[in-house]
Amino acid sequence: MSKKKIIIAAIILIVSIVLALATAIYRSQKAFRCDYDGTRIIPIYEVDIMLKEGKFMRFCSIYCARAWFQGNASRVDAVLVTDEITGEKLDADIAFFVESDVVTVKATQNRIHVFKDKTHALSHARQYNGKLVDNPFKLANARIQRYPQ
Ligand SMILES: [Zn+2]
Secondary structure: OOHHHHHHHHHHHHHHHHHHHHHHHHHHHHHOEOOOOOOEOOHHHOEEEEEOOOOEEEEOOHHHHHHHHHHHHHHEEEEEEEOOOOOOEEEHHHOEEEEOOOOOOOOOOOOEEEEOOHHHHHHHHHHOOOEEEOOOOOOOOOOOOOOOO
16 A cells, blocks of 8 residues: 555545544533423433333423423423432432522523522522522322421
């Protein structure tokens, strides 16, 4: 093989590697965008909604998930929210929600925060002028009653 052919082969190889990488990066970024408004999802604030038809949708914030949920509640099987202290995913039925002055996702101006522990929820509320709010994702078939009357 001549030098020229080797160089051409090398260029083709490099170009195809770069293309493959670019495609992989593009796909992975696309996978982590909000299904409601396309905002990039920050894992600590992610909300996942499982549908009865077996699919699941992911959202960047409580606001987006709630906006989508309001028109589609009958299709929803379960809502998973993220404890913003540990990053742990938990059922919305057992999470604590606090509305405070702190914005989680700038694009949506979401101010509802999710906590697994009531102590964390209350201390966030105390620090940032917040209050406990109801689970925004009330399912008709809710298994657990969150706030005893
Ligand atoms: Zn969103």
